[in-house]
Amino acid sequence: xxxxxxxxxxxxxxxxxxxxxxxxxxxxxxxxxxxxxxxxxxxxxxxxxxxxxxxxxxxxxxxxxxxxxxxxxxxxxxxxxxxxxxxxxxxxxxxxxxxxxxxxxxxxxxxxxxxxxxxxxxxxxxxxxxxxxxxxxxxxxxxxxxxxxxxxxxxxxxxxxxxxxxxxxxxxxxxxxxxxxxxxxxxxxxxxxxxxxxxxxxxxxxxxxxxxxxxxxxxxxxxxxxxxxxxxxxxxxxxxxxxxxxxxxxxxxxxxxxxxxxxxxxxxxxxxxxxxxxxxxxxxxxxxxxxxxxxxxxxxxxxxxx
Numbered sequence: 001x002x003x004x005x006x007x008x009x010x011x012x013x014x015x016x017x018x019x020x021x022x023x024x025x026x027x028x029x030x031x032x033x034x035x036x037x038x039x040x041x042x043x044x045x046x047x048x049x050x051x052x053x054x055x056x057x058x059x060x061x062x063x064x065x066x067x068x069x070x071x072x073x074x075x076x077x078x079x080x081x082x083x084x085x086x087x088x089x090x091x092x093x094x095x096x097x098x099x100x101x102x103x104x105x106x107x108x109x110x111x112x113x114x115x116x117x118x119x120x121x122x123x124x125x126x127x128x129x130x131x132x133x134x135x136x137x138x139x140x141x142x143x144x145x146x147x148x149x150x151x152x153x154x155x156x157x158x159x160x161x162x163x164x165x166x167x168x169x170x171x172x173x174x175x176x177x178x179x180x181x182x183x184x185x186x187x188x189x190x191x192x193x194x195x196x197x198x199x200x201x202x203x204x205x206x207x208x209x210x211x212x213x214x215x216x217x218x219x220x221x222x223x224x225x226x227x228x229x230x231x232x233x234x235x236x237x238x239x240x241x242x243x244x245x246x247x248x249x250x251x252x253x254x255x256x257x258x259x260x261x262x263x264x265x266x267x268x269x270x271x272x273x274x275x276x277x278x279x280x281x282x283x284x285x286x287x288x289x290x291x292x293x294x295x296x297x298x299x300x301x302x303x304x305x306x
Contacts, residue, residue, distance in 0.1 A: 244283025
């Protein structure tokens with residue numbers, strides 16, 4: 001049975017909602033709304049895929065602490081098979097306390113930005129991901145594993161966060177390996193030096209056979225063998241919290257790739273899963289089921305671009 005795999009740090013979010021203000025030093029402020037959730041990033045994408053019925057596997061770092069226990073239970077509940085790469089006594093996850101005000105928010109995070117795998121962790125991830133139809137890439141220490149997976153026929157999808165030093169030179173190895181790269185508007189303009197998202201998409205076509213550029217709330221530009229197109233967002237979704245929107249978009253896109261759908265369908269799926277994710281607070285609070293996704297996608301149209 002084919003599946004989608006990925007490796008990355010697990011994030012746990014403690015969400016303090018309806019906060020009247022941020023407490024000053026020495027103060028305590030109460031709220032009547034709180035939730036504990038898995039946060040954004042690669043794990044969120046895999047959970048959204050699991051909710052859509054796609055078999056998924058994640059290699060991550062989990063400990064013996066209560067947050068790791070919560071994360072493991074969430075993975076399994078959402079049909080994501082976790083494999084632990086951590087052996088130690090500390091808390092290996094990222095834990096974020098989010099203080100959510102009416103029109104703003106503040107964050108305090110414990111953790112680290114990147115994994116630093118040893119050879120044993122790389123081999124463990126490779127063994128877990130062998131046979132995957134798709135693998136989600138992230139910059140870091142697993143490039144050798146991605147190379148082996150690509151040589152064996154796995155499709156590699158690259159999505160990464162903002163970097164002030166984003167360039168083709170800095171991420172040459174990742175771009176060389178990736179079959180599909182999914183930048184947003186800001187990232188695409190930074191990387192290519194172009195002035196418009198469409199110009200950036202066309203510039204990226206020199207490096208990728210299929211191009212995706214997310215245009216924030218408006219929708220997404222794509223380029224396939226038929227040319228450039230634009231797929232607008234689903235109008236019915238109201239933006240409440242943009243946390244996890246990119247992760248959810250990637251899940252919809254990969255759902256389509258997993259099922260061998262044309263890129264235009266994949267982008268439409270991504271617009272729907274990403275759009276639904278912003279309708280509630282938290283990276284994984286709101287999502288569509290597979291029947292809902294297919295029904296909504298049947299109504300979305302992609303428009304050809306010059």
